[in-house]
Amino acid sequence: MERQFVRGYFQLREFKSDSAVRSPTFLYDRFYNPEVDERFVVEITVRERGRKVKIYPYWEGAGENPLDSFILYLLSKCDNPEIIEAIGHNQLLYIADKAVKNEIKMMKGLLRGVADLELGSLSRKQKIFTIARRFRDIRRETEGAREKAALEEI
Structure with a gap:
């Protein structure tokens, strides 16, 4: 079941005057796409039930995935800073x-x-x-x- 989904975390807003004040952190799940995501798969050795096992999770680390960047761009365009109670939320979901x-x-x-x-x-x-x-x-x-x-x- 490894590499079925990729989970991304994001914040849409932060105050320019105080970067410590930010909108809540949200997450999204998307399907793993080997064409784009394969280069972000790393090998890690872990202990499971007393023995060493190799796993291959998705990890962006310091890299940047163009698909995730595109998703974040779309989400940022669905944000409306004019509505205080919806700050940092997806406006379309807020309206729905x-x-x-x-x-x-x-x-x-x-x-x-x-x-x-x-x-x-x-x-x-x-x-x-x-x-x-x-x-x-x-x-x-x-x-x-x-x-x-x-x-x-x-």
Whole structure:
């Protein structure tokens, strides 16, 4: 299973005034490509279960792989320093994450509304009454959830 994947670590941003302040470190995995990566394979002797074994891992060391440089270039172009909460992150993933979170919020509101309608009719049929909360409180929650879901759709 050696040399199936190559893992790269990167940081997209650091402050010009203070190089110690940097964006988080991220990683990416890519498939090992013998045409580009073979020259970065090194032989290392390690001990495994009490005996010496030779392994051949990928190690860039002081070298520079053009494929990894290209990947880092693409990732740097997907960064937007204008959005503080996304600094150093891939902007496309950030936008996709925001869209998914909005969809989840909308679905929660819709499901809550449907559940309230279904449970409301069930409680009337079974003559189950809520004593702990007032009708107005329950109604306000239901309407609020519906309005919130409708606004998030827009």
